[in-house]
Amino acid sequence: MNAILSPAHAASHADARQLAINLLRRNLTPQGILAASPTREAEARRYTRIFGRDAAICILAMGGSGDPLLERGAIASLDALAAQQAGNGQIAKYVDPEGSGADFWYVGCIDATLWWLIAVDHVRGCGLVPADRWAAAVDKALAWLHAQEHPHFRLLQQNEASDWADIMPRSGFVLYTNALWADVKQRFGLEQLAETRQHLGDLFDPFSPELPNYPRARLMRHYARRGRSSDGLLLSFVNLSTCGMEGDVFGNILAVLGGAVDESAGRRILETIHAAHASRPYPVRVVLRPLDKHDKLWRAYMGRHRQNLPHQYHNGGIWPFVGGFWVVALARLGMAELARQELDRLISMNDDDEWRFTEWFHGQSLARGGMPGQSWNAAALLLALDAVAGSTPEAA
Secondary structure (H helix, E strand, C coil), rough: CCCCCHHHHCEEEEEEEHHHHHHHCEEECCCEEECCCCCHHHHCCCCCCCCCHHHHHHHHHCCCCCHHHHHHHHHHHHHHHHHHHCCCCCCCCCCCCCCCCCCCCCCCCHHHHHHHHHHHHHHHHHCCCCEEEHEEEEEEEHHHHHHHHHCCCEEECCCCCCCCCCCCCCCEEEEEHHCCCCCCCCHHHCHHHHHHHHHHHHHHHHCCCCEEEEEEEEHHHHHHHHHCCCCCCCCEEECCCCCCCCCCCCHHHHHHHCCCHHHHHHHHHHHHHCCCCCCCCCCECCCCCCCCCCCCCCHHHHHHCCCCCCEEEEEEEEHHHHHHHHHHHHHHCCCHHHHHHHHHHHHHHHHHHCCCCEECCCCCCCCCCCHHHHHHHHHHHHHHHHHHHHCCCCCC
């Protein structure tokens, strides 16, 4: 087991902020922000690339930071991804910073386009670029996403293993993806936002008392409810006759932050995650009930390189960058004291091994996994620090 610092000995918020900024600066290239610090291993694993989702999350902290270097890097990252946008409008999983190639993943990467659009809106909103910057690329990206949208459910459809949890068997309508889609629709003033939110609730919260109006939604809800009971979270995915009950923490957090659920449901979700000790000892495990080889949803690819076994990687590992979003969600819903406590745990985890900014930790043993120097760890820590600094104590 790693000797991770106790939250009681966490670095000061000011020190943590500066160290996070320093890492982002080190991981910047003239073309944009790399996923991780450049090392021989990182290069071999393609972490020295500009990833659509990683860069976008970094941009949420870099844009509006007041740091000229980081703000220029935010714009450069969006430029690099737009420059290698596919002809059909899709944004790549990652691009080479030298412009020599783009990767779109084995079965397609749906969420890079969503995150890129969110980052574009953020940078425009900060006043760093004119409001029409990337207009043509935005139009193409939105057209590509609309082509993936079910014309009645108004939810995006996808293959399994095609979002950030790219070796998990979620397919059909996926919570994580559609939480982002609801956020994009609100940011860009797209039509049918109300329908997207309605059907998101109908499918991903099948235990609610309201019966869907749409017959196909009622059938899918019937399959999802059969032999199951509510655990307080939204389902991770819904497909015909199958669904995900493993407890997708990131997808649920994004549903809260992106306005896909109302405040009452948001508090229920956060309280469920907290009661499940998903943030103990450190925030936050991304799956509450990891899949094992006996689960009907298990796929052979999950065991490749022994990477996605139970309590590892996307299957129940602890991801500090998701912990940052967890703290932001707590602060935004007024759970200020808990947000402060969880922020100290988040700082301690990034502080492990002299501020290694480790990609992920084993959910039980806390063994380090992935690459050090993760850019989105630093960015999410900055977002968490800002959220807690701007929060107010809960009313008695």
